[in-house]
Amino acid sequence: MEYAKGRIGRVFTVRIDYGDDLILELIKLAELEHIESAVFVLLGALKEAKFVVGPKENVTPPEPVWFGFDDAHEILGIGNIFLMDGKPKIHLHAGAGRGDNVKLGCLRGESEVFMVVEAFVFELEGFSARRIADEEQGFAPVVFEQVSDLK
Amino acid sequence: MEYAKGRIGRVFTVRIDYGDDLILELIKLAELEHIESAVFVLLGALKEAKFVVGPKENVTPPEPVWFGFDDAHEILGIGNIFLMDGKPKIHLHAGAGRGDNVKLGCLRGESEVFMVVEAFVFELEGFSARRIADEEQGFAPVVFEQVSDLK
């Protein structure tokens, strides 16, 4: 475990509309508002999405198992924003339900909002963090670069 | 995408007890404390609940598919509170699990707490928002009325 101590800065209440691409809109928000570190929660619906739903084998680097859907699902999600190579990178886990069918995984790439997604983005201040690719592990862990001296 | 910039105000830690109706208690809290905009997360158990688990067809206005249960499920949820016609309106997505069985959708109407639900309500300040019904779309999107000049 490693951690950084900070506080909440600005909070963005975001309405992402029908037909929008969820992750692209979150990146756009981060760029417009110069958000470097944030955690967010969201709820809404998606008509189309792709998820990684676990590794094929329990080894790193993992070979991802993909799952997608192309009819409307209700969703809830928890995610974060950190810079990677100077650009905002979204990490988002979501559950998606339609009728009896539920999926849960790491939402990546293209998606399409159905009706609306409501997201609440909490900017994190008082420390510096970024994602640095680790090819051996097969992902980009968050590395804390400095911690301000909050009491 | 539209968004408002704000900050967190008061935070309410709420214990909702056995037999209580989850959404009614959240509305009661909002009324007692004059909460106009908030995001919340919750965990606990429900003995009874009804969810919308997607639209029948991928069209708006959607014809909702309903799912309900009447035995105790573990839950987690993400939701928000905004005023609609001057009254607090709850929007809550939740996942519910019991044994092998998981459902995920938009929790609406009556429900009954089993044991306890613990909710954390983050009031949002620095902007004004409300839900305005849109009959064509079949729901009430959040509309941001003004944004204070946070830097």
Place this chain on the structure above:
Amino acid sequence: MEYAKGRIGRVFTVRIDYGDDLILELIKLAELEHIESAVFVLLGALKEAKFVVGPKENVTPPEPVWFGFDDAHEILGIGNIFLMDGKPKIHLHAGAGRGDNVKLGCLRGESEVFMVVEAFVFELEGFSARRIADEEQGFAPVVFEQVSDLK
């Protein structure tokens, strides 16, 4: 319903690494940083975990139904930290997905992180709370001891 009014204090951004035990690391954080009340959200993956997925019967005290897995699942979770008998106690509900398979329940006891879990811990200030065991109900509800006079 009972509730306390407070505000957010320190926020901890936590990277829990491969092989770590999720709940033990959260307890370690609470002890190191003297966190008495907090709510957290998390996302990541677990190779191994055990959940309570509902009571056998809809009665209290409940006889828990257990579910476990021992291959990597993607997860998202919502939880809290309160003191019980002077020590930090974690309450965590999580959903876990792998391929077609999703479970949702109360994550307890030993678990093992796969790749990484990213947790965001929001300390709660301005009130005092602790868990007090209630043998009749079969759990330890959060009891609010005092509420500071926030407006």
